[in-house]
Amino acid sequence: MSRFIICTDSACDIKPELLAEWGVRSSSLTFRFDDSEKEYSNEDMDTLTFYQKMREGGVAKTAAVNVESFVALFEDCLKEEADILYIGFSSGLSTTYNSGRLAAEQLRAKYPERKILTVDTLAASAGEGMLLYLAVNKQKEGATLEEVASYIESIKLNLAHWFTVDDLVYLKRGGRVSPTAAFFGNMLGIKPVLHVDNEGHLTPVSKVRGRKTSIRAMADQYTATAEDPTKGPVFVSHGDCMKDVEELGAILKERHGVSLDIIADVGPVIGAHSGPGTLALFFLAKQR
Amino acid sequence: MVDNNNKPETLGNQTEAQFLDGSLLAKMAQGGAAQLRSNADEVNKLNVFPVPDGDTGDNMRMTIESGIAALENTTSDDLAEVMNVLSHGMLLGARGNSGVILSQFFAGIAKGLSASEKADAPTLGHALELGVEQAYTSVMTPTEGTILTVAREAVEFAVKRITPVSTIRSLFADLVKEMHASLDRTPEILAVLKEAGVVDSGGAGLMYIIDGFNRVLNGEDVEDEAPATEKPHTVDIDLDAFGPDSVMTYGYCTELLVRLQNSKTDVAAFDVEALKQFLSSVGNSVVAFQTGSIVKLHVHTLTPEQVLAHCRTFGEFLTVKIENMTVQHTEKQAAEAKQEPEAEVPAERKPYGIVAVSNGPGVDDLFRQLGVDGIVSGGQTQNPSTNDFLDAFAKVNAEHIFVFPNNSNIFLAAQQAAEIYEAATVHVIPSKNIGTGYVAISSANFDLSDPDAIAMEMEEAMARVTAGYISPSIRDADLNGIHIRKGDTIGIINKEIVVSEAQRAAAAHALASKLLEDEEKFMLTVFRGKDASEAEQTELEEYLAKQHPDIEVYFINGGQDIYPFIFVAE
Numbered sequence: 001m002s003r004f005i006i007c008t009d010s011a012c013d014i015k016p017e018l019l020a021e022w023g024v025r026s027s028s029l030t031f032r033f034d035d036s037e038k039e040y041s042n043e044d045m046d047t048l049t050f051y052q053k054m055r056e057g058g059v060a061k062t063a064a065v066n067v068e069s070f071v072a073l074f075e076d077c078l079k080e081e082a083d084i085l086y087i088g089f090s091s092g093l094s095t096t097y098n099s100g101r102l103a104a105e106q107l108r109a110k111y112p113e114r115k116i117l118t119v120d121t122l123a124a125s126a127g128e129g130m131l132l133y134l135a136v137n138k139q140k141e142g143a144t145l146e147e148v149a150s151y152i153e154s155i156k157l158n159l160a161h162w163f164t165v166d167d168l169v170y171l172k173r174g175g176r177v178s179p180t181a182a183f184f185g186n187m188l189g190i191k192p193v194l195h196v197d198n199e200g201h202l203t204p205v206s207k208v209r210g211r212k213t214s215i216r217a218m219a220d221q222y223t224a225t226a227e228d229p230t231k232g233p234v235f236v237s238h239g240d241c242m243k244d245v246e247e248l249g250a251i252l253k254e255r256h257g258v259s260l261d262i263i264a265d266v267g268p269v270i271g272a273h274s275g276p277g278t279l280a281l282f283f284l285a286k287q288r
Numbered sequence: 289m290v291d292n293n294n295k296p297e298t299l300g301n302q303t304e305a306q307f308l309d310g311s312l313l314a315k316m317a318q319g320g321a322a323q324l325r326s327n328a329d330e331v332n333k334l335n336v337f338p339v340p341d342g343d344t345g346d347n348m349r350m351t352i353e354s355g356i357a358a359l360e361n362t363t364s365d366d367l368a369e370v371m372n373v374l375s376h377g378m379l380l381g382a383r384g385n386s387g388v389i390l391s392q393f394f395a396g397i398a399k400g401l402s403a404s405e406k407a408d409a410p411t412l413g414h415a416l417e418l419g420v421e422q423a424y425t426s427v428m429t430p431t432e433g434t435i436l437t438v439a440r441e442a443v444e445f446a447v448k449r450i451t452p453v454s455t456i457r458s459l460f461a462d463l464v465k466e467m468h469a470s471l472d473r474t475p476e477i478l479a480v481l482k483e484a485g486v487v488d489s490g491g492a493g494l495m496y497i498i499d500g501f502n503r504v505l506n507g508e509d510v511e512d513e514a515p516a517t518e519k520p521h522t523v524d525i526d527l528d529a530f531g532p533d534s535v536m537t538y539g540y541c542t543e544l545l546v547r548l549q550n551s552k553t554d555v556a557a558f559d560v561e562a563l564k565q566f567l568s569s570v571g572n573s574v575v576a577f578q579t580g581s582i583v584k585l586h587v588h589t590l591t592p593e594q595v596l597a598h599c600r601t602f603g604e605f606l607t608v609k610i611e612n613m614t615v616q617h618t619e620k621q622a623a624e625a626k627q628e629p630e631a632e633v634p635a636e637r638k639p640y641g642i643v644a645v646s647n648g649p650g651v652d653d654l655f656r657q658l659g660v661d662g663i664v665s666g667g668q669t670q671n672p673s674t675n676d677f678l679d680a681f682a683k684v685n686a687e688h689i690f691v692f693p694n695n696s697n698i699f700l701a702a703q704q705a706a707e708i709y710e711a712a713t714v715h716v717i718p719s720k721n722i723g724t725g726y727v728a729i730s731s732a733n734f735d736l737s738d739p740d741a742i743a744m745e746m747e748e749a750m751a752r753v754t755a756g757y758i759s760p761s762i763r764d765a766d767l768n769g770i771h772i773r774k775g776d777t778i779g780i781i782n783k784e785i786v787v788s789e790a791q792r793a794a795a796a797h798a799l800a801s802k803l804l805e806d807e808e809k810f811m812l813t814v815f816r817g818k819d820a821s822e823a824e825q826t827e828l829e830e831y832l833a834k835q836h837p838d839i840e841v842y843f844i845n846g847g848q849d850i851y852p853f854i855f856v857a858e
Contacts, residue, residue, distance in 0.1 A: 188842040189813055190730050209731060209749070209858060210811040211840055 004083035004115070004145040006135055007073060009065050009096050010042045011089035012128040013237050013264045022136040027073045029089075029096060029269040031062045039063070042267040050268045051240040051276040059173070060272035064096040070103030074116065078107060083115040083145050087132050087152060090122045092200030093176060117149045119156070122200030126237040126264040127161040127282040133233065133262070160285035161196040162221045164214035166241075166277025168192055174273040176202055193217045198288055215244055218281050219251040225285040229256040232283075237264040239271050239278035248281060308456045309406040310370035314359050316501040317374055319510040321352045323500025324493060331496065334489035336480050337780065338772060339759040341850050343669045344489035347384030347697075350673065351391055352497060354381020361545055361584075361607050367406050369580055371398040376577055376584075379704065380678070384671040386490030388700035389423050389435050390497070391674075396422025409454040413447040416463075427700065433478025435490030441470040442498070460502040467495040483767055530614045538613035539571065539590040545606040546599050548581045553602035555581050564710065570594050572711050573682040582606065588613065588682055634661075634685045640734050640742070641686030641712070644725060645672060645694045645702075648818060648847030651722050658729050661686070667722075667849055671698050677705030681714060688739040689714045690732070690746070694725040715743045722848060723755040723815060723856035753858040756781035756803050757851040758795045761788065777852075793824065796853050797831050803857035804836055812839050815846035815854040828853070 008019070010028040019026055028041035033053065054060065070086075077084050086104060088097035097120045104116040121128045131152055138148045165171060191214035192204045208214050223229055234252065238245050249260045266278050324331070324345065331345030358377025364370055375398040378391040399422070400415025401407055407415065420440045424430045446462035471491045475482035503510050548555040560578045563585065567574040571589030578584075583603065589595055592610045599605070642660045646652045647667030655663060662680035666672035681689055689712045693702040699718055706714035719725035731749035736742050758779045765772045772778055772788040779787035779799030786802050789795035800812065812832065816825050825843055832841050848854065 188844060189811060189840070206733070207730075209727065212810045 002081070002083055002115075004085055004139075004148075005077045005080075006132065006139060006148075007077065007084055007086045007100075008128070008132050009089050009100070010267060010269055011094065011096065011124055012132055013125045013267050013270060014129040014132060014262075015264070016043060022132070023139075024132060024136065025073060025077065027065045027069045027100075029062055029065055029094070031060050031268050031272050034059045034061055040268065042269055045268060047265040047267060047271065048240060050271060054170075054271070054276055060268065062174075062269050062272045064094045065099050067099045067102045067106070070100045071106060074103055074107050078111045078114050078116075081114075084117070085135065085145055085149055086116070086118040087121055087128070087135055088118060089128055090124050090196065090200030091120045092122060092196075093124055093202070115145055117145060119149055119152045120200070121152070121156050121159070122196070122198065123156060123159050123161065124196060124200075125161070125266055125270050125280055125282075126235040126262060127159050127196065127280070129237075129262065129264060130233060130235045130282050130284075131156060131159055133235075155284065157198055157288055158227065158284050158286070160221070160225060160283055160288050161280060162193065162218045162282075163195070163274075163278060163280035164191050164193050164211070164218060165274050166191075166211070167275055170273055170275030171202065176273045193221075195221075195288065211244065212247075215248050215279065216251065218279070219248060219255065222252060222281060222283055223255060225287070226256075227284045227286055230258060232258055233261040234258050235262045235264065235282040236260050237266045237270075237278075237280045237282075239266040239274060239276045241277050241279055244277075244279045248279065306455055307406040307408055308367060308412055310362075310365040310367045312505075313367060313370050313374070314356075314362070316504045317352065317356055317359070319504030320497035320500035321349065321356055322510045323503065324349050324352065324496040327492075327496045331489050331493045334486045334492055336484045336486065337759075337767070337778070337785065338484075338761040338763045338765045338774070339778065339780075339850070340762050341669055341759070342489065343671060343697075344384060344386045344493055346669075347387040347671050348390055348490070348493035348497070351378050351382045351384075351387035354378055354673065354675075355391075355394070357381075364582075366580060367404050368398075368402050369582065371401045372577065373584070374398070376575075379708070380575065380675040381673050382701055382704055383673045384697050385427075385700045386435050386493055387671070388674070388704050389426055389490065390494060391704070392426035393419040393423040393439055393494075396420070407456075409450050409456055409459045412456065412459060413443075413450050416443045417447060419443070426704075431478070433474045433476075433481060434488050435494050437474065437477060438467055438470045438488065438491035438494055441473075442466040457505055460498070460505050464495070464499050464502045467491075467498055471495050484765065530612055534614060536590060536612075536614070539588050540592045541586075541588055541609075541611045541613050542571070542592045542595055543586045543607075543609040544584070544595070544599060545608075546583045546585070546603040547606050548578075548583060548603045558583070558602065566598055567595065568710055573678055574710060575678075575708070636685065638686045639688065640739065641684035641689045642692070642729060642732075643677065643680045643684060643689055644692040644729065645698055645722075647694075647722065647849055648815075650845040650847040651726075651815065654726065654844055654846070655729065658726075660729065666698065667695065669849060671695070672701060674701045674705045674708065677702055678709055681705065681709045681712060684712070686712055688712060690717055690739075690743065691715070692717050692719045692725040692729060694719045694722045696720045713739070715739060717743060717746050717750075719750060721755050721757065721854060722846065723757075723813065723854045724750045724753060726813070726815075726844075727753050727856060727858065753856050754781065754803055754806070754809070755854065755856045756786070756799050757854040758792065758799055759851050792820075792852060793827055793831075796824075796828050797835075799853075800828070800832060800855055801835065803855055804839060806857070809857045810839060811842075811858050812836075813842045813844065813856045813858075815844050815848060815851075815856075817846060817848045817850070817852045817854070819850075820852035824852070 006024045008026050030039045032039050086100045088100045091097040101118050104118050121131050135148050135152050193206045194204045197203045328345030328349045332342040335342030355374040355378035358373050362373050375394040378394050382388040382391040396419035397415045400418035420443050442463045445466035449462050471487050474488040564576050567587045571587040573588040576585040643662040644655050644660045645664045645666050661684040664672045664680045691702050693699045703716045706716050728746040728750045758777050761772050761776045761778050763774050768785045770788050776788045777792040777795035779795050787798040
């Protein structure tokens with residue numbers, strides 16, 4: 001049985017140090033502010049600086065990982081005589097996964113003896129991150145490339161994302177939310193509660209009055225749909241709103257005795273679309 | 289205005305006033321309106337709170353004037369017919385809760401007189417009793433010490449005194465006498481009146497109307513100091529509004545008075561409901577009613593020729609009025625049309641539509657953004673009529689319409705319109721101010737298929753919030769243990785004065801903090817009125833950030849009248 005390396009992309013919002021600890025390699029989506037040509041990846045700018053710029057009115061644009069970058073990332077692994085499992089960002093939100101898939105196809109021809117498998121997680125941010133975490137755990141248990149890939153395929157539609165944003169304007173601007181969401185308008189005090197559906201799209205589920213209510217609504221979704229609410233893992237990611245993370249964590253702790261296993265920053269490549277004040281909760285559910 | 293020249297002659301044979309007939313009733317109604325007009329300001333000032341939002345006098349005046357305007361086309365002497373036309377006009381023109389109750393009182397009387405060409409005292413007495421009954425049933429929870437009590441006690445008193453020698457005059461003399469007495473007792477029944485040192489405003493309005501009736505009956509000259517400036521049915525017509533290339537979208541406001549013809553139909557068995565159904569199939573804003581052999585109808589339609597042809601299958605026209613609605617604009621309508629360029633009726637029928645009463649350009653915008661289809665302008669001092677609601681409903685093409693009166697004094701007019709309107713099921717959501725209305729509308733979940741469930745959700749959302757507002761005080765008062773001086777700013781929560789301060793900012797601070805005393809509250813929405821400056825808003829924002837740092841605060845530049853700030857805590 002040959003060695004395999006798990007690869008991902010920077011939409012998973014897992015810090016590079018942690019990825020390194022997990023033995024996961026990553027390729028970066030990029031972003032730039034529209035007043036400059038300078039391209040950044042998540043590591044080039046700390047999230048606080050990034051959100052400060054957004055709050056000041058900066059408009060950030062993002063670019064998917066291209067095929068070439070994936071070819072470079074994958075080829076390094078192949079040269080080390082390792083097989084590859086690419087666990088990628090929802091194809092419903094970015095062409096990144098497709099770039100990975102095309103790169104894999106190209107390299108399969110060039111390295112016929114190696115195995116390259118790809119999984120479209122239909123997930124984003126630390127939801128993609130959680131699938132990655134579960135894959136790494138399986139890998140550590142000694143599962144094969146195929147076993148890990150089919151495991152992730154089998155559970156990916158149980159990976160629930162529930163999130164709220166401070167202002168829908170960012171999601172609308174990036175075209176990352178379905179047009180029906182226009183119904184929500186951009187109203188003061190009205191907060192949408194969204195999830196990621198089985199096609200990997202962002203979908204508004206309800207609107208509530210006030211941030212606190214939206215946080216409670218996310219906790220309610222956890223209570224109602226978690227496979228086993230008393231058992232983790234529970235991940236959250238946030239766009240510079242640590243107080244709200246604490247509030248959500250406290251509710252879950254009080255209700256179910258669970259702790260937040262990973263608190264991730266929503267990095268710039270996701271944050272450019274969701275904006276400051278995004279709060280997202282990830283867990284394994286009976287269904288998305 | 290009572291016509292002085294022919295009054296004595298006309299009333300000459302009525303000195304004994306054994307019978308009330310149609311033409312006498314029409315004159316008495318004019319007198320009632322004139323008497324109320326002369327005293328409307330005084331009635332307006334009979335406000336429990338010392339805030340400049342009293343308008344009961346104006347509401348009742350416009351309600352009865354709308355009835356009188358409807359009489360313009362009637363020359364009949366038939367009491368039943370005149371009473372019916374008068375009360376229908378009042379139903380459509382009813383404004384404010386007192387105006388709606390007044391219109392229902394008259395509708396009940398009209399029912400009692402529906403078979404009477406003329407009436408003697410016992411017949412009229414019985415009809416008055418039906419009027420009281422209908423007035424009581426028009427409100428969900430009748431409150432004593434109000435217009436209802438004044439009407440009931442006066443009618444009970446007068447009916448009890450009817451003897452075989454009673455005349456219409458003696459009946460009205462008794463009514464007026466007891467109305468005065470009953471009105472004076474209202475503060476003993478309703479504590480808020482006593483505390484405020486006023487009598488009930490609706491009761492006072494009714495007393496003036498009946499007093500005016502009585503004066504005409506006695507051949508008195510009813511002074512009309514302030515003649516009506518507003519005639520509900522008069523319109524300014526701008527012919528240029530419809531040019532050679534204009535597209536007919538609004539249709540024609542079509543009003544017909546039809547005399548049923550024995551040669552064409554069975555007059556006694558004429559089915560006015562079937563007529564309404566026909567009218568609904570070719571237009572909207574349908575109103576039709578029958579009095580004897582006369583049918584009056586009103587419809588907004590793109591094809592008035594169909595209506596004319598249909599009506600000739602059973603009758604002939606007494607009067608015909610067909611007006612192009614594009615050019616039929618009063619000044620007010622023109623101003624509204626400017627604000628609302630997309631006012632034409634959408635072609636596609638939606639499952640749900642929303643009509644909301646709004647006051648202030650900022651609130652209008654907010655409501656439109658929230659998906660409100662029809663805005664009825666009005667507020668504290670300008671209560672919309674039943675007809676204003678009917679017009680707004682007609683512009684919303686939906687199966688179910690949710691209507692938000694956003695004021696407790698507009699609720700009944702909205703409800704009355706909901707009952708009359710036939711082209712959709714109308715649900716009245718009892719929102720008491722624009723703040724709670726906003727909460728309800730923004731909480732609406734139109735994905736639900738059951739409209740009652742949607743309405744219930746919205747009502748639950750309103751029940752979770754507490755609203756308050758500040759307003760200048762227009763007189764000294766001692767209310768709720770609070771000493772108020774004229775010119776102070778007072779703060780009101782749930783119909784209770786909770787604060788009075790010399791400085792507006794201090795009142796705003798105190799009221800906001802009072803609302804946030806409840807530890808469950810985490811969010812405060814503040815509507816800034818047209819009388820509050822941006823600097824005042826900034827000052828208030830800073831105060832809230834400092835004193836209530838954990839509260840989410842949202843400001844909306846509402847631009848509403850009267851109240852510099854409206855607060856909603858949730």
